[in-house]
Each structure stands twice: as structure tokens, then as C-alpha cells.
Amino acid sequence: MSKAVALGERHLIIGFKGVGFEIIPVDDSSKLHQELVIISKNPEIGIVLVTESMAIEAMDAIDDFRKRGSAILAIIPSHEGSKHLSFQKIRKSVERSMGIDLLGKD
Secondary structure, X not given: OOEEEEEEOHHHHHHHHOOOOEEEEOOOHHHHHHHHHHHHOOOOEEEEEEEHHHHXXXXXXXXXXXXXXXXXEEEEOEOOEOOOHHHHHHHXXXXXXXXXXXXXXX
16 A cells, blocks of 8 residues: 655644645755655655645755656645646646647636
């Protein structure tokens, strides 16, 4: 059975512990990058959630993880509202592969 992990500010990810996620509090982008490198080497982890506020600070770490790791990584918004970071990444990928912006502008 695959494991699930949530990374980000402790107060934003603590609720995931109640539904079976392992939580890894991180308070800066370098710590997030270190943890994602460790997680990418663990074949037992199947899904990784990262708070959007942390992901914005460390998009290079997110991109590196997606290239290296086999787990699904999703960016989750906080109570402050979403900046649509995941949608923007998907839109750019679709546009790059198809040559047109199928998903429309913001």
C-alpha cells in the first residue's frame, strides 16, 4: 500500500494527519527541497501534497521532484485562497505540447 505525505506549514497540514497522511512541517524553501529529494527516493510514497505558499517559494524543487520521483505531487491552496499555480503549470504543459492554449487565458 502506498503512503501519502503532506508538506508545508505545520498549521496548514496538521489536518491531513487525521486522514492517514504523514506530515512533514517545513518552514522554508531549502527545507522543502531537502525533504522532496528524500521523498523522491522512497518508492513507498505514492502521493505528495505541498502547500501552495511553500510551492511558490520553491518551484524549482517541485519541478525537480516531478522529473525524479514517481509519486504524484499536488499543490494545495490554503485558507488564504488559491493563486491557481497548478492550473498555470498544466496550461503551460498543454500549450507546449499542443502548440495552442486549449485551456484559455486567466
